[in-house]
Amino acid sequence: MKERKITLIMKILAILVICLVSFVGIYVCKTNRYENIVKDYKLSKDLKGYREIVFEVSDGTLVLDSEGNAIGNTDSYDDETIQTNNYTKTDTKVNKEENLKVENYKTVKSIIEKRLEGLGVTDYNLSLSEETGKIYVQIPENDDTDHVVSNVLQVANFQIRDSEDNSKVYITNSDIKKASAVYNTSTNGTTVYLQIELNKKGTSTLKDISTNEYKTLPEADSTSQENINEINVEATTDGENEKSNETNTSAEENTQSKENSEETEESTSHKEKQKEIVLAIDTNKMVTTSFEEPIEDGVIDLSMGSSTTDSDKISSTLQSTSTIAILLNSGSLPLTYKITQNQYVKTDITESNLRNVAYVGLGCLAILFIIIIIKFKGKGIIGAISNLGFIALYLLLVRYTNVVISIEGIVGIAITVILNYWLTIKLLKINEPDSELKRKEFTKEYKSFISKVIPALVIAIVFSFIAWEKIATFGNVMFWGIVLVIIYNLIVTKKLID
């Protein structure tokens, strides 16, 4: 009897230690001040802060380079840059007056949503002014936020057109079935490709132009080994630096391509005979080329940079190529937008708000514990201590499994605590004096509880795999909660009550 009492006291003491660690922390002296070494909670954008961005329809005018090619607009080039680079500011607005309509604003909104999702923004809030086209966005702040902000507004106007005559456009965004970033590893290293798969119409057009007009002429072929459908380009996606990419040539891949701006005078003689196409995204001419062989499958593989074994370079090329693919897949923006506000904003939910929520929670818990103690007397006290231990352990688990806490997560924590309380009451109700009957009753209650929480577990698991952060946090919190309720009561509560 005495031994059992000592064991019980030891167990209660262990629970109290867990409570202390979870609710208060472990403080150690580090550089003359005490720091809590227990992991802190990871908070979501609702509880921490977010990036607030305002997109407005651009009222800029076109800027041309010295050769008369459009290179951007006055939003991206200031007067000084225009003067020093011999660029020309035109009066042509980037957004025509007739295009400033609600349908286009809505299309832009829908494309931005697709791009945010594609770029891995897992929780955003977006609103559109149908009068002005102004878009207000809130996105979580993390390492990728600047990359997202700088790319989400790229027009991504994809074109395969004649290199001389800009009006001859053969393939546009509407001809793209799917764009993706793929890679191939050979003995020379890894090469990242932007693979553009065209739809039926695009495939037929590409087959037609690669067979007839833009087929590499024999003379041209003898001087330069012309490419087929594998083209080598440099991968850059940073929307902040909208510039023409330099085109590399790669003899190993039996491909060759030329940047329009870097075309040598030597090739001018061939150009007279050889017709070439330009593959461009916005003002960025990615490649100028002709076709050695017809492309019949409608798949264009653009190698983004040369083969490399540098893993950092591979991963950065893969990221920028994926971004281009996401932009192409989402479609081109019918209007050009500019960023007029881009700032990090802290949440309006203050620490004192959260403290108040915690106090309300504690108050509710106190009431629940009083009820359980009144109802079950001595066993009720044990049940209350067990519940307290569960909450402490659960909050530690949530921190050490890196679960992000959002408002949904807080609701999930509250539900889990209620589930645990419910099971404790069920277990406390078992009042069989015979140990065998008690064990059977316990097993029955436990099985019944598990059957009842299986739907909740299904929700928790499915929600955990949803990309939307608020839903995922709820799923994660619930999943760990239900698992802990099942294990904790089997190991701790049952033993304490026994």
Added chain:
Amino acid sequence: MKKIDTKSKILYVIICIIIIAGAIVYKVKGFNFDIQYSVRNQIILSNNTGFDISKIKDIARDCLSGKQVTLREVELFGNTVAIESSEITEEEKDAIIQKVNEEYNLSIASENVKILKVEHTRIRDILKPYILPGIITLAIILLYFLIRYHKIGVGKVLANGILFPIAIELVFYSIIAIFRVPFGRITMALSIGLYLIAVTILAAKFEKISEELKDIENKKENEKITG
């Protein structure tokens, strides 16, 4: 038995009335959106030394009397604040700036502070991310219910499995619409919480019925054996 049926009928009628009333209120007046989802005006003030948020909040509340005000720190240095309210007029903006200038001995020019109008977030945009996970989980749960509790009756399990969680959600949104409870960040959190509670209650109900059926079967078998 008859009494329970009458009680249930009354409950169903009440639920229907709440849902219909909620739908009418929603159609006529919509939800009472919280400031972060509704049309609002925003002004941003900054200085070099930093602001005391509570003081600025008092000033904003004073100048925007009767309107809901939200104050948030902008960037990490504590010297910029964003004041949001359902409406900030030019006069109110001037009054806020004047008071802030007096309080902090600043000279923020009114013409340098723009009023930004932020449009409301559409209800379908708020709900959109929750629809697919909701449908997937409901389908899996229904399948589980059908496998485990098929003895209760496929029709009954299906009807309860679909209608109960939906009814709970509709009642929740109807109450929010009827009583003009602000539709804010916590609304969706409570909504998914309620969904989880609803299916757990339903599972508990089915489990109870299933156990009762088992007891009846056992009794019948015992009766057969004894005689």
